[in-house]
Amino acid sequence: MDIVTVASRPYSDQRPGTSGLRKTVAHIRQPHYLENFIAATFSCLDGLAGATLVLGGDGRFYNDTAIQTIVKMAVAYDVGRILLGRSGILSTPAASCLIRKNHALAGIILSASHNPGGPDGDFGIKVNVANGGPAPESLTETIYRTSQRLTEYRIARIPDINLDRPGETVIGPTVVNIIDPVADYTDLMASLFDFDAIAALISNPGFSMRFDAMHAVTGPYAREIFINRLGAPSEVVLNGTPQPDFGGHHPDPNLVHARALVAMTQGDDGLDFAAASDGDGDRNMILGKNCFVNPSDSLAIITANADAVIGYRDRVRGVARSMPTSLAAQRVAEKQGIHHYETPTGWKYFGNLLDAGEITFCGEESFGTGSDHVREKDGLWAVLFWLNLLAVKKCSVAELLYRHWQEYGRHYYSRHDYEGIPRTNADTLIEQLRGKLAQLPGSRFGSRQITLADDFSYTDPIDGSVSHHQGIRILFSDGCRIVYRLSGTGTSGATLRVYLEQFEDNPQKLQLDSQQALVELIRIADEIAGIRKHTGYPRPSVVT
Numbered sequence: 001m002d003i004v005t006v007a008s009r010p011y012s013d014q015r016p017g018t019s020g021l022r023k024t025v026a027h028i029r030q031p032h033y034l035e036n037f038i039a040a041t042f043s044c045l046d047g048l049a050g051a052t053l054v055l056g057g058d059g060r061f062y063n064d065t066a067i068q069t070i071v072k073m074a075v076a077y078d079v080g081r082i083l084l085g086r087s088g089i090l091s092t093p094a095a096s097c098l099i100r101k102n103h104a105l106a107g108i109i110l111s112a113s114h115n116p117g118g119p120d121g122d123f124g125i126k127v128n129v130a131n132g133g134p135a136p137e138s139l140t141e142t143i144y145r146t147s148q149r150l151t152e153y154r155i156a157r158i159p160d161i162n163l164d165r166p167g168e169t170v171i172g173p174t175v176v177n178i179i180d181p182v183a184d185y186t187d188l189m190a191s192l193f194d195f196d197a198i199a200a201l202i203s204n205p206g207f208s209m210r211f212d213a214m215h216a217v218t219g220p221y222a223r224e225i226f227i228n229r230l231g232a233p234s235e236v237v238l239n240g241t242p243q244p245d246f247g248g249h250h251p252d253p254n255l256v257h258a259r260a261l262v263a264m265t266q267g268d269d270g271l272d273f274a275a276a277s278d279g280d281g282d283r284n285m286i287l288g289k290n291c292f293v294n295p296s297d298s299l300a301i302i303t304a305n306a307d308a309v310i311g312y313r314d315r316v317r318g319v320a321r322s323m324p325t326s327l328a329a330q331r332v333a334e335k336q337g338i339h340h341y342e343t344p345t346g347w348k349y350f351g352n353l354l355d356a357g358e359i360t361f362c363g364e365e366s367f368g369t370g371s372d373h374v375r376e377k378d379g380l381w382a383v384l385f386w387l388n389l390l391a392v393k394k395c396s397v398a399e400l401l402y403r404h405w406q407e408y409g410r411h412y413y414s415r416h417d418y419e420g421i422p423r424t425n426a427d428t429l430i431e432q433l434r435g436k437l438a439q440l441p442g443s444r445f446g447s448r449q450i451t452l453a454d455d456f457s458y459t460d461p462i463d464g465s466v467s468h469h470q471g472i473r474i475l476f477s478d479g480c481r482i483v484y485r486l487s488g489t490g491t492s493g494a495t496l497r498v499y500l501e502q503f504e505d506n507p508q509k510l511q512l513d514s515q516q517a518l519v520e521l522i523r524i525a526d527e528i529a530g531i532r533k534h535t536g537y538p539r540p541s542v543v544t
C-alpha cells in the first residue's frame, strides 16, 4: 500500500472554538486545510497507533468527501479500527455512545451543528476523547499549536471505500467497520426510559405529537425510536431524511428556525407535544400546546422530576449549568440538597464533573440538555425524557411547567443575539464593558442596584484547570442577571449574545410573556453596554 508524505504549510486559523473547528465549506476546501487539521489532531492523540477511532457526521455537504480523506489518513497514521456510521451518518450523542461502548481512543464528528449546510454553508470538525466527550481545552490548544508548526502530513493512496455497505474491510494496518449508526444508541435509550409507558402515551388517540428532524441527522434515529420501537404512525417524524443542505434551512431548533413546528402547537387544536433537534442531534426544543419550554427550565424540570424516570430514580448526584443558563436548575439543586456547578459555555466543561460522578444532569440555555449516559448533550434523550414524564405524570407540558413555577418560582429568561456584526465593533463593545466593570457595583438602575460585575473565570474542581474570559456577568440586588459574551461557533463576523434573567415568585405573575417581563432589563442591558451604538442594530437579529 502506498503511503505518501505530502508537504504542507500551516493555516493560522485552526484554533477550535466553543465546539470544534467550524468554518465555511469554501474555507475547509482550501488545499490541505482539512488534512492539516486532521494531521495535527492525530499527532496529539497519544496511543493512536492500533487504537479505535469513531467516525461519522451529520450528513451535510462535504461529509462524504471529508470522511474518505480521514479514512485514508487514519490508515497512514496506523489507526487500528475505524467504527464508521453507515453512509457517513452519526449523530453527536450516538458517536459519544459508541466511543464509550467500544473503548475507543477518540471520535471525529463532522458537523457544524445548527449552522446551515450546502456548498455555501458551514462545515465543522469536532474531536472527542476517550470518555466520549468533546476534547478539553488543553487538547484543543495543543492541536492548534501543532497545526501552527505543521510542514507535512501522511495519507494512504487507496481507492474510496463504499460508505453504504455495512461490514468489515481490512486496509493495511486498519480495520474499517461500517456499522448501523442507530442501533447502539437506540438500545441505550431503551435502557433509560420506560418505552412501554411512552408507547402507551403515543398510541392514546387523545395525544398528538410531532418530532421535527429538520432534514438533519436525527431523522433515522427518530424513525427507529418513535415509529419502529414505540409504534408511532409515520407522520410523527417530520423532515426525517438527512439532506446535504438541510432543505435550505438552518437546522436550529428554536422559535425562529423551527417556526413551522411552533405554529402546529398553537390554538385549541394545537399538538399536545412537539420537539425538534439540530444538525447533529445534540440540541433539542420542547413544545406543548400553546407553550414553549425554555431550555433552562427544561433542565430544572428534568432534575426536579428525575425520580419519575426509571433510569434516574434514586441516583441523582447533582446538576451543572453553563454560566449564562438561568438559575432555575440551581434552585432545584438547593432545594433537593444535590450538587450544583456553574461552568463556562461549552459541553466540554461538563466532562470532568460527569466522569467524577459529581453530577447526573447538565444543560445549557443554547437548547442543550444531557446526562451521564453519554458525554454530549443529547436531543432525542431530552425528548424521550419529557415524553416519559408526561406518560408517568399524566399531565400536559403546560401543567408540568406551571406546577414547577408554582413550586420553585419562575426565572423569566431570554437570549438576544446580534449576528454578523463586524469583529472590531464586537471587540470594542466587550473591551469597553470590561473597562467599566470595577465601577459598576453599587450603580443604580431604577429600583435595581448592581451587586457584582465581573468577567467570569472558572476553575475546574476536578483537575484545577482555569478558564478566563468566559462572559461578562452583571448581577443585581433583586436577583436579575445580564450576561454578555461573544459566540464561539459562528463563521463570519461576530455574534454578540446578551442573556437576560429575572426571578419571579409572585403566584399572580408567573404567566407573563417573557419579553414583556424583561422589558426594563433589556433597556438596562443596552444602557450599560451601548449595544445599539456598537452594533448599529436597532434590535437583535434572533430572540429566543
Ligand code: G16
Binding pocket: 018, 019, 112, 113, 114, 282, 283, 345, 346, 347, 348, 364, 366, 368, 486, 487, 488, 489, 490, 497
Ligand atoms: C456548541 C457547544 C455548546 C454551546 C453552543 C453555543 O453547541 O457545544 O456548549 O452552548 O455551541 O456556543 P456559542 O454561544 O459560543 O455560539 P453546538 O450544538 O453548536 O455544538
